[in-house]
Amino acid sequence: MPTLHCVFQSSDPESPTFKASKLNAASRIPSLMDTELSDLALSRKPSNKHVPVTEDELDLPGYKEPSSQNCLGRTRAFLQRHPWLMGWNHEDWWPCWIGLFLFFLVSVSVHYSIEGAHFQPWTSNPFDSLHTRPNLGLIVLAPLQGLLVFLAVYATGAKNWREFYKGFMVIYALSFLSKWLASQKNIKSASIGDSIWAILFGTLLRNIMTGGSTPSTSGTTPGAAAQSRPLPGWLKVAQQTELYIAISLVLLCIDVAVLRPLAPRALFVSWVDTPTLFIFVAIMGSAWLRIDLQTAIIMSGATFICGSSAAIALSSSLAAGSKADLPIAIISVFTIPSIIALPYIAKAIGISAQVAGAWFGGCIDSTGAVIAAAAIYGDPGNVAVETSAVVKMVQNVLIGPISVGVAVAWTHREQRRRRAMRSSVPEELTERDTTIDNNDSSDAVRGRLSRTESSLSSLKPIPYRTLLWQRFPKFVLGFIMTAVLFNTVVPLKDRPKVNSFSFMVGEWFSTMSFVSIGLGLQFHELRREARMLLKLTTLYAAAQLVDILSTFGLAYVAFELF
Structure with a gap:
């Protein structure tokens, strides 16, 4: 290691002082950077994309260019050599392809007067909810959804992709059961939606299949930490939480014609306080409640913007992995009191239907929950429903700019940390220590120095644009493209049905x-993370209270005074 000789007292490799100093530097640097490196490693989103064919590989004797007759082979090889042209083989882009393809099919179906399937409310006989002709479309929709997700799983090279159909059938069956139960009249009137049932069924299945925890095999120490039993591979491959939510976001159409009459006031209600409160609550959660910053940002965004969609978008921007699961579960459960209470409060204080609708749309998390609250309010002309839908639609648009802004800010933060950590390395190397550990051989020294080199190479700065593009949630582009196509290509008379x-x-x-989120929750892990669960619930309660009060003031000013 000639680059290290200059910083030690002796340049003689056999010198005891040289060995001791070299060993000390090698042992100190990794321990100094272990925490930071592990954070950086965890923050990187694992990629399942195929390795593209490089120019060097093309020159190898064993490589053969596909024949001119094999058009599919030539196309695949070309895309592998130039993966930036299309993201067909990367999980970040598949929500766009699936969402846009389904949007096209929906538009064609509406053009040919094919109606969407929906469960009818039922009282005592569950099969009453299926006695409608459009529900026959589920026979086509279910396998089509499974096929499209399978293509994404196959293209990204996911593990156990051959057994995907088994896991998808289970997840779809639980989703079907959740929607079926949620359509029961009494359950529906209690505002217990399909998201609650889906998380519950997924959690029960996970804990039944895995049977709790297993003792740690890393040692024989009594009371060692328990390890979670993993899901079977055939079910794990179908647990595509981010993919499912991202596709649903791409399919969320924004109708400019509906927005135009109320757009200025809806913008005032949705955009004035949301960015400020989002930043403030995220910082408060990190500084006051000691929640890690990524989870605090996800929790805050999910509370102030649009629930699970915002949580997944921010998780993608932060490369936070599964940190969005617990916030989504908390929001899904604790949104119910707001859905039930706010309409009765609005009636009690005597505010107008427009103010009430704007209030619901601005402070209740998901679009479905907003419509449910407005329906409970029940004004004769459905003014509250229309106003709440418009305000929520405008607020949903915030997903794009906020997720991009978070990606930019987090990328800057990571770059600063990398530069700071790398600049601190020479100072550690120049420290001298004359203590000799006679038990360490030269092989141990070389091993530790090798680890040091590996640590230093992992701190090599990544180009800013590259890192930002990796963090950028690609499905936001699909969301924007769907909105553009919806407002330009779809005929005006078909837009309500297409929407x-x-x-x-x-x-x-x-x-x-939501079923996939439930599959990621285990009871013994929730007990172990009870403190974090309490912190997140406290943060959500505080944020929701602030959101309710601030949105009420903005809604009153926008729709009552102007």
Whole structure:
């Protein structure tokens, strides 16, 4: 290691002082950077994309260019050499392809007067909810959704992709059961939606299949930490939480014609306080409640913007992995009191239907919950429903700019940390220590120095644009493209039906994502993370209270005074 000789007292490799100093530097640097490196490693989103064919590999004797007759082979090889042209083989882009393809099919179906499937409310006989002709479309929709997700799983090279169909059938069955139960009149009147049932069924299945925890095999120490039993591979491969929610977001159509009359006031209600409160609550959760910053940002965004969709978008921007699961579960459960209480409070204080609708749309998390609250309010002309839907639609648009802003800020933060950590390395190397550990051989020294080199190479700065593009949630582009196509290509008379049909298809993916979230929750892990659960619940309660009060003031000013 000639680059290290200059920083030690002796340049003689056999010198005891040289060995001791070299060993000390090698042992100190990894321990100094272990925490930071592990954070960086965990923050990186694992990629399942195929390794593209490089120019060097093309020159190898064993490589053969596909024949001119094999058009598919030539196309595949070309895309492998130039993966930036299309993201067909990367999980970040598949929500766009699936969402846009389904949007096209929905538009064609509406053109040919095909209606979307939906469960009718039922009282005592569950099969009453299926006695409608459009529900026959589920026979086509279910395998189509499974096929499209299978293509994404196959293209990204996911493990156990051959057994995907087994896991998807289970997840779809639980989603079907959740929607079926949620359509029961008494359950529906209590505002217990399909998301609650989906998380519950997924959690029960996970804990039944895995049977709790197993003792740690890393040692024989009594009371060693328990390890979670993993899901079977055939079910794990179908647990595509981010993919399902991202597809549902791409299918969320924004109708400019509906937004235009109320857009200025809806913007005032949705955009004035949301970014400020989002930043403030995220910082408060990190500084006051000692929640890690990524989870605090996800929790805050999910509370102030649009629930699970915002949580997944921010998780993608932060490369936070599964940190969105617990916030989504908390929001899904604790949204119910707001859905039930706010309409009665609005009636009690005597505010107008427009103010009430804007209030619901601005402070209740998900679109479905907003419509449910407005329906409970029940004004004769459905003014509250229309106003709440418009305000929520405008607020949903915030997903794009906020997720991009978070990606930019987090990328800057990571770059600063990398530069700071790398600049601190020479100072550690120049420290001298004359203590000799006679038990360490030269092989141990070389091993530790090798580890040091590996640590230093992992701190090599990544180009800013590259890192930002990796963090950018690609499905936001699909969301924007769907909105553009919806407002330019779809005929004006078909837009309400296309919007409703597309929302229905997206809700199926959303329900499957809630089942997947439930599959990631284990009772013994929740007990172990009870403190974190309490902190997140406290943060959500505080944020929701602030959101309710601030949104009420903005809604009153926008729709009552102007």
